[in-house]
């Protein structure tokens with residue numbers, strides 16, 4: 001039985017609630033604070049619980065913006081916005097939507113990384129659902145405790161906190177990446193915030209300082225063994241799918257082995273995707289496609305070095321390889337265009353590589369006389385760049401500053417418009433800054449970065465720096481899947497998302513960004529969702545009819561941060 005005292009009535013577009021008084025003010029879905037109307041105050045027993053003067057949403061938003069600006073630093077801004085989100089959903093999204101450029105870096109990368117590291121210290125309230133590997137029998141009960149029924153959930157974002165951005169294992173604090181991704185989903189993709197659940201799968205942490213910290217809020221034991229882990233993930237997937245059968249299951253910031261294994265196990269059975277593998281692959285492809293357009297060299301003629309051959313790096317390689325095949329190469333020819341560099345240098349045959357890296361290992365005879373670095377235990381990036389003369393260099397290593405001046409100058413010596421994408425987050429882990437890259441290449445580099453960077457002026461040109469972040473993909477990808485009632489997330493849907501983002505980039509004039517502006521993320525996400533829904537229909541996985549009106553249906557499905565009547569029942 002659904003005992004939830006509050007429900008959204010879609011026909012009358014209003015909330016209906018049996019709650020009264022303070023219970024209304026503490027429900028962020030219902031709470032309008034000083035914007036409750038006189039009639040609502042009377043009907044909901046709010047008279048005397050809020051100051052008498054009624055404000056508009058616009059007035060509230062400008063007041064909140066002033067409060068936001070008064071915070072002393074970015075972490076305090078993050079905590080301020082989190083508290084606002086806990087209090088009043090509509091006001092939070094109205095404010096973030098009005099200042100997307102300024103606030104995305106606060107609710108998302110880079111500041112979300114700091115918020116995760118500081119989680120147990122900045123903790124104010126629980127947010128989302130905390131599932132513990134020590135109590136798998138409670139998974140169902142905890143997901144049911146959201147009060148949401150089978151038709152009430154569109155999307156669940158889950159992390160196990162092992163590989164947060166590029167900052168590693170932060171245990172239970174990882175919940176904030178699920179919360180942050182969902183904030184982007186709603187602000188950028190119009191996913192209904194009440195129809196989403198952030199989840200952390202707390203399977204322990206291998207970070208000793210957390211386990212020894214008296215304030216640490218997660219399970220105080222090392223990450224569990226693979227068998228226990230897999231059984232727990234299975235319990236989560238089965239339960240989530242049974243309770244919320246239509247929901248997209250989004251996986252975020254898992255370690256490379258678990259990320260790939262989970263995707264291989266569930267990708268063909270459920271509507272699910274791994275954002276770091278697939279979302280990142282798609283946004284990278286979009287940036288490369290627009291870089292290729294600006295470079296004047298056809299895609300099929302490019303050579304790619306990927307620095308950081310993990311979850312994101314190989315996800316990027318896989319989608320680019322498929323794009324090279326579509327451009328006319330055979331699968332083998334396409335694979336041979338990649339040189340992937342990991343912790344021990346270039347991946348080569350005979351090295352101990354992970355199964356998903358294996359296709360990219362270079363033949364031993366090719367590299368027989370390449371110079372090696374004894375400390376590294378293999379062939380370093382500088383040697384790879386020197387030998388290969390890549391046209392595209394991608395950073396997914398989490399190693400800040402790894403693209404050094406000699407490496408970039410060497411690359412630029414043989415390629416006039418090198419495409420260079422330092423995609424690692426947060427900002428401090430970018431492999432190089434755009435100012436460095438443009439300086440070392442005399443303005444020739446075509447640059448996009450994972451975290452936001454300000455424009456760079458070099459010579460007479462001001463270069464806009466596009467953000468090659470999966471935030472350009474996942475909101476529209478899931479929105480398209482939800483509107484199409486898709487049963488699976490197919491490769492075709494991912495490819496469509498990349499193409500749609502690339503198409504949103506209007507210009508390849510000198511200084512133009514490789515990706516659309518963040519401020520336009522809502523329009524970009526609508527275009528992505530439309531393309532994704534069409535691809536779902538094309539791939540035979542859409543249960544809804546996808547016709548000519550799909551663009552307007554996508555837009556109509558996007559939640560807007562406006563107040564609706566709250567009706568006392």
Ligand SMILES: NC(=O)C1=CN([C@@H]2O[C@H](COP(=O)(O)OP(=O)(O)OC[C@H]3O[C@@H](n4cnc5c(N)ncnc54)[C@H](O)[C@@H]3O)[C@@H](O)[C@H]2O)C=CC1
Pocket residue numbers: 163164165166167253255256275276280283307308309310311312313341342343344345395396397398399423424425426429449450451468469470471
């Ligand atoms: N811009 C975007 O949309 C996204 C960016 N990323 C970023 O990519 C980075 C990596 O993330 P994941 O792939 O999830 O992590 P991961 O741990 O799966 O992969 C990192 C890879 O870098 C390699 N590596 C580490 N040190 C290295 C070194 N000194 N030289 C060469 N390789 C080295 C590791 O061996 C590993 O294979 C992070 O900084 C993350 O923020 C990840 C997903 C999306």
Ligand SMILES: CC(=O)C(=O)O
Pocket residue numbers: 109164165166253275276424425450469470471
């Ligand atoms: C953007 C993202 O998903 C990451 O850095 O992990």
Ligand SMILES: [Mg+2]
Pocket residue numbers: 165252253275276
């Ligand atoms: Mg991620």
